[in-house]
Amino acid sequence: MTGLAAALVLTSATAALADQPTTVADRNGNITAVNRTIDGRPVTNEAAAKEVVAYWTPERMAAAVDLDFARPKATGKETNTTSKPNGKAGTIAPVAPRMSVDRGANLLNESLAIGKLYFNTPWGGSSCSASTVSSGKRRLVMTAGHCVHSGGAGGSWYGNWVFVPQYRSGSQPYGSFAAYTVATRSAWVNSGSYPEDMAIVIMNNGGYWGLKVVDTVGGHGLRWNWGYGPYMTAIGYPSNLGGGEIQWFCQSGTWQGHDQVIRMYCPMTYGSSGGPWLQEYNDATGYGYINSVVSHGDNPGNGEFDGPYFDNDIKSLYDYAEALSPA
Template sequence: MPLSAPLLAAAPLVVGLMTPALVGAAAEPQHPQHQQPARPSAVHAARTAARSEVVEHEAARGSAEQRRVLDYWTPARMASALPISMLGIADGGLLSGLGGKAGLTSAPDLSGARAKPATRRHQGAVPLAPTSGANWPTTGAVARTTGRVFLTLAGVDFVCSASTVKSANRDVVVTAGHCVKDGTGEWADNWTFVPGYREGGGRPYGQYAARRMFVAGQWSRSGDDSHDVGMVALTTWQGRHVADVAGAQEIAFDAKRGTQTYAFGYPADPPYDGERLIYCAGRLREDPYNQTHDQGLACDMTAGSSGGPWFTGFDPARGEGKIVSLSSFKYSNDQGTMYGPVFGDSAKALFATAEHA
């Protein structure tokens, strides 16, 4: 949807792969003449139901299909998969312009050359200070529960990030909606999760295919960035659930805004290369353009970290906390701030459905 001149003057262009985020919520239905207005409780119930709509997709069906997905991801394919925000270019579209914000912005190198590996830094102690991007040592639960996602959209292989969450079926991971479904477009194929991913394609806790995927109705209908959340129920690995192998983190909803937060992911655009777990830490702030209900965090992570978990109440020594958001998008004029959706009613409904899938 074209932006008006006043809006273009007031807000920066955004970069991403989804549909415009400025599309407003659907208008309230008008009551026929002489019909009594709905009671407040009924209106509240209707709005809650709209916020809680879950859209589902069945992924790998049966053991043969699941094996095909796992076999698809050879080390070579993993190494050549692109950060998700490059979908517009790979598919022949435009990366920048008036599209939605979902999908981390980047200035990709179209020469095809991969980023040079970052200089390794050995960290003997668990980091505590605020940071906009630093290597996380391979310690604590977060180093096992956070992982890389590999998927195919529009015939092109991509990477994202995700985290396991404690769930009834012990199979659920949370990631960005745009790492599961291309907004109003197609669902991802060949979707697989590697918890605790190690440099060079290491899979110390196995590799899990998606069996069922879930996004909010607001994401599926209009690519609403305030609902850029996806939940995925995984297959088992050698007969074991992902939570039993890698562990899992708590998930929380309707958390207090503006709190101290730790964000994790596997950014793959320069200066990062997707091979190491990176973290940011600081206090959250509101979206200055009021285009979403999201909150921002000072963070230099790039594309590839989409879907990585955000924690409050995080204990750096144990690597545990409560997941309250995830990496979703950046504004094109502010590469230093990452934005993530607040887990509210729609995320709660996704989780309730996914953990019993």
């Protein structure tokens, strides 16, 4: 097959993937889409999951483009009013893996519960940062809404997602996990709302041992309604620091950016999208409490970026994704 023919096949397959309309929304502002292979088939069984993992060869991972920060088509009007938490502060505790894990070779501020998320967009292979989160069914991976859907009217769903925990310079110490379903907020899909730029990916069993992802690498905790101002550690795979090949981190106090968006000092750029902002990150264990994710940079020249403020909406999305997860 010539290079041109191969490119045409890939383009057609990616278009087929993007055109699949199977989505389901609920009354609480959450919406989901089934993961699909590059040629548009739902990833709802072990054979399809293995096919997605096999698709993402080291060469395709290396060629994937780090996704840009969120740039919604319909931004709406931004205000600088002081938004407040819309409920009581809540916490879900981190959880350790069920298999024995040796963290002796970890780098400083490197977490086995954080990795790279690879997927296909209408324009080709892309990647974001993502992290596992503790839940009863132990299948959830958190990232940004713009890592699953381009956002706003006329936007498109992506597909062919695979998560590689603790990816480092091409290595996959725990293997890869194909997504089953992705869930995000309807306000992100419909209008590209920055405060709703959040997503949860439900994973099939996978990795080298055929286990659930949280059983394999553990999961961070989750916090919501903790106010603007907590000290955070943001971790991701920025292309401007380490070439998107290793985890990078920054630490800062936080404050309200605009609307219900939280801001911190951090020089990370593209590729860090979807990476967690963690309260009480413990370098000895590699876990903390996710309290936002990397979304966009209103002041990139000042070394700042923004993430959605985690209020009752993230808890609603979390409960929605957990209910959709297989046992």
